[in-house]
């Protein structure tokens with residue numbers, strides 16, 4: 001999928017922001033399938049990579065639909081890459097400032113947010129994660145699982161190895177996983193099925209030719 005993303009962006013010329021927008025909208029559709037009530041409070045946990053950017057993209061649309069939101073980011077906002085940073089700026093402009101949660105010790109408000117919400121979006125780690133889940137993401141994942149709330153995972157449940165389906169220390173137990181382009185092997189192998197929940201595959205406008213060639 002990383003090669004397909006690169007081909008779509010570099011060879012075909014589709015801006016990453018455009019794919020991120022469609023990824024965000026795919027997540028919004030999953031959220032509304034599980035929680036149709038637009039007044040339901042939601043928590044969105046975002047990492048510092050493009051997976052987190054997909055979560056921030058979803059946040060914009062969910063805000064516009066009326067959901068009260070709490071958006072947590074596991075790193076400094078001023079170090080986000082171009083597209084996630086653009087969404088973080090838009091959210092600030094809309095009055096939904098993402099909150100930096102930089103250490104496991106600084107996750108204080110998260111338990112309260114999780115207790116109040118109707119659903120959690122897990123946009124912490126995607127297919128770019130490497131090795132055992134580090135803090136503060138590890139503690140966030142534990143709290144998300146402990147909350148007992150429905151979870152929509154973005155691309156792959158955080159902490160699940162996208163190739164093997166093995167847990168990297170700790171992993172989100174999702175109700176539904178919205179994966180982009182093609183299903184990731186990790187969702188189907190080993191611990192994958194128990195953590196993925198319902199798997200939704202969305203092409204997010206990646207050219208069909210690239211997906212069909214890779215799947216053949």
Ligand SMILES: NC(=O)c1ccc[n+]([C@@H]2O[C@H](COP(=O)([O-])OP(=O)(O)OC[C@H]3O[C@@H](n4cnc5c(N)ncnc54)[C@H](OP(=O)(O)O)[C@@H]3O)[C@@H](O)[C@H]2O)c1
Nearest residue numbers: 019020048049050051126127128129130131132133134155
């Ligand atoms: N919009 C698009 O163009 C598009 C298209 C397809 C897919 N996607 C999304 O992009 C995702 C891939 O994005 P990505 O390559 O940026 O990778 P990612 O999955 O977002 O992970 C990379 C981020 O996680 C951190 N990280 C890596 N390993 C970690 C660990 N073990 N514990 C804690 N943090 C860790 C990295 O920090 P360090 O750098 O400090 O290690 C980095 O900030 C996909 O899963 C999908 O959600 C986006």
